Amino acid sequence: MITADLHVHSSFSSDSNESPVSIIEECIKKGFSYVYFTDHHDMDFPVSPENPDMDFQLDFDSYIKTLTKLKEEYRDKIEVLFGVEQGICPDVAPRISELSNSYPFDFIIGSSHLTCLSVTKGDPYYPTYYEGMTFVEAYRKYFESEVTNVRTTDGFDVYGHLDYAVRYCPDQSFVYNFDDYRDIFEVLLKELISRGKGIEINTAGITKIGYPHPHIEALKLYKELGGEIITIGSDAHVKENIGYGFDKAEDILKSLGYNYYTIFKNRKPEFLPL
Ligand SMILES: [Zn+2]
Numbered sequence: 001m002i003t004a005d006l007h008v009h010s011s012f013s014s015d016s017n018e019s020p021v022s023i024i025e026e027c028i029k030k031g032f033s034y035v036y037f038t039d040h041h042d043m044d045f046p047v048s049p050e051n052p053d054m055d056f057q058l059d060f061d062s063y064i065k066t067l068t069k070l071k072e073e074y075r076d077k078i079e080v081l082f083g084v085e086q087g088i089c090p091d092v093a094p095r096i097s098e099l100s101n102s103y104p105f106d107f108i109i110g111s112s113h114l115t116c117l118s119v120t121k122g123d124p125y126y127p128t129y130y131e132g133m134t135f136v137e138a139y140r141k142y143f144e145s146e147v148t149n150v151r152t153t154d155g156f157d158v159y160g161h162l163d164y165a166v167r168y169c170p171d172q173s174f175v176y177n178f179d180d181y182r183d184i185f186e187v188l189l190k191e192l193i194s195r196g197k198g199i200e201i202n203t204a205g206i207t208k209i210g211y212p213h214p215h216i217e218a219l220k221l222y223k224e225l226g227g228e229i230i231t232i233g234s235d236a237h238v239k240e241n242i243g244y245g246f247d248k249a250e251d252i253l254k255s256l257g258y259n260y261y262t263i264f265k266n267r268k269p270e271f272l273p274l
């Protein structure tokens with residue numbers, strides 16, 4: 001059994017109302033040995049006037065204080081780990097490393113939510129992102145920005161939801177054919193592996209696109225290229241979703257020939273048997 005969910009959001013994220021205590025209690029209830037907090041921090045996030053609360057700025061001092069207290073309180077029941085989901089885009093990538101060394105993180109997910117510091121032009125969630133491009137070009141642009149990010153910063157441990165952009169295609173009948181992007185994934189995964197970085201299986205994809213992120217062909221390619229570091233995360237924003245789809249993630253890992261998954265402590269990988 002997988003005993004750690006390495007991608008969970010609490011009320012420290014702009015888009016979650018779940019209290020850290022209820023997350024810890026839920027992880028204990030579900031039989032996990034570890035509870036990871038990976039709240040959002042997106043530097044210079046372009047806040048829109050319609051959604052002023054969605055600024056994705058993490059109050060690190062309050063976050064650390066709260067988690068340190070809870071870690072101590074729950075030390076006999078579960079291990080509390082201190083993570084962050086750091087949004088990376090080429091505009092801010094050069095500044096990420098410094099931040100990663102400023103706090104005592106156990107684990108940092110680097111994620112692409114924007115390809116540039118503009119919601120309308122950089123966020124694949126918005127139809128305006130796709131203007132002037134085919135969908136294949138739009139996805140390639142997203143993946144290419146991930147390559148740039150990986151080459152520009154080392155301030156993360158695994159890259160989150162690698163093909164997140166495919167969640168939001170404005171035409172839901174458009175088919176995401178992995179072979180249209182295989183060449184760029186090969187570059188991206190080689191860059192990650194050569195830098196000692198991992199990837200995650202993000203099970204939130206199951207409800208959005210029918211399978212976890214990234215596409216199983218990307219996971220196969222990662223393995224073929226020698227990749228070994230795979231964390232598993234639900235990307236839960238409510239406690240009920242913690243550990244969601246982990247049976248599927250375990251099946252996928254085993255089908256690819258993995259007999260372990262990865263957790264992080266003090267930003268060092270540890271491998272646990274499946
Ligand atoms: Zn994310």
Ligand SMILES: [Zn+2]
Pocket residue numbers: 007009085235
């Ligand atoms: Zn997330």
